[in-house]
Amino acid sequence: MLLQTRPLDLMFQALGDPARRAMVERLSRSPASVSELARPLPMSLSAVVQHLRVLEDSGLVRSEKIGRVRTCHIRPIALSQAEQWINDRRISWERRLDRLGEYLANNPEDPEPGEKP
Amino acid sequence: MLLQTRPLDLMFQALGDPARRAMVERLSRSPASVSELARPLPMSLSAVVQHLRVLEDSGLVRSEKIGRVRTCHIRPIALSQAEQWINDRRISWERRLDRLGEYLANNPEDPEPGEKP
Numbered sequence: 001m002l003l004q005t006r007p008l009d010l011m012f013q014a015l016g017d018p019a020r021r022a023m024v025e026r027l028s029r030s031p032a033s034v035s036e037l038a039r040p041l042p043m044s045l046s047a048v049v050q051h052l053r054v055l056e057d058s059g060l061v062r063s064e065k066i067g068r069v070r071t072c073h074i075r076p077i078a079l080s081q082a083e084q085w086i087n088d089r090r091i092s093w094e095r096r097l098d099r100l101g102e103y104l105a106n107n108p109e110d111p112e113p114g115e116k117p
Numbered sequence: 118m119l120l121q122t123r124p125l126d127l128m129f130q131a132l133g134d135p136a137r138r139a140m141v142e143r144l145s146r147s148p149a150s151v152s153e154l155a156r157p158l159p160m161s162l163s164a165v166v167q168h169l170r171v172l173e174d175s176g177l178v179r180s181e182k183i184g185r186v187r188t189c190h191i192r193p194i195a196l197s198q199a200e201q202w203i204n205d206r207r208i209s210w211e212r213r214l215d216r217l218g219e220y221l222a223n224n225p226e227d228p229e230p231g232e233k234p
Contacts, residue, residue: 013133016126021202028206030213076210079203085138086200089145093193096147 007059011082014058019043020051024060027074034063034070124176128199131175136160137168141177144191151180151187 014020023037038048052072055061059078063070131137140154155165169189172178176195180187 016130028209
């Protein structure tokens with residue numbers, strides 16, 4: 001059961017860092033060069049390149065080099081896999097609430113004698 | 118900008134492990150004791166307790182001890198924060214696609230001479 005989960009591992013691990021989330025946030029607005037990605041971040045360019053590698057390994061971002069400029073793009077399909085996993089948990093949890101609601105509706109407690117109905 | 122993101126860091130880091138996701142998956146169906154959580158997992162009880170601590174620190178799970186049994190519960194509000202972050206990125210990306218569509222609609226390329234319209 002735990003074997004086929006590597007892509008989700010890498011995606012959630014990649015999102016567990018504020019600099020990498022800032023990069024994903026930037027790229028969800030438009031593609032960007034590595035130096036554009038680095039500009040607002042309080043770290044060296046080589047640190048940004050390291051973070052970029054983690055994002056690319058996770059599948060959340062892809063980049064292509066044309067001439068001397070590497071341009072980075074978001075991969076929304078990967079992001080939606082992470083979203084889907086969380087979404088499935090929420091659905092499962094809401095179903096449980098529905099079942100609990102049904103149970104309570106079908107098993108109303110009889111009011112105690114003397115208690116207002 | 119990167120300072121106020123600690124809760125999301127911890128949540129995504131917590132979800133970046135298949136055993137912890139299996140535990141969240143289990144708890145999204147119903148609350149469970151630590152030994153119920155551990156049963157399907159191929160690891161020691163003490164490893165499960167370690168994972169549980171990471172999940173509690175991230176806010177995704179809470180537990181309470183009554184007598185000798187510790188019962189674990191999902192915290193759906195925390196899970197929905199992680200979902201919201203991803204969702205916001207998707208909305209941002211979809212808006213970009215909309216703008217691109219509008220641009221293309223307002224700037225149709227004139228067909229080349231001799232090309233079929």
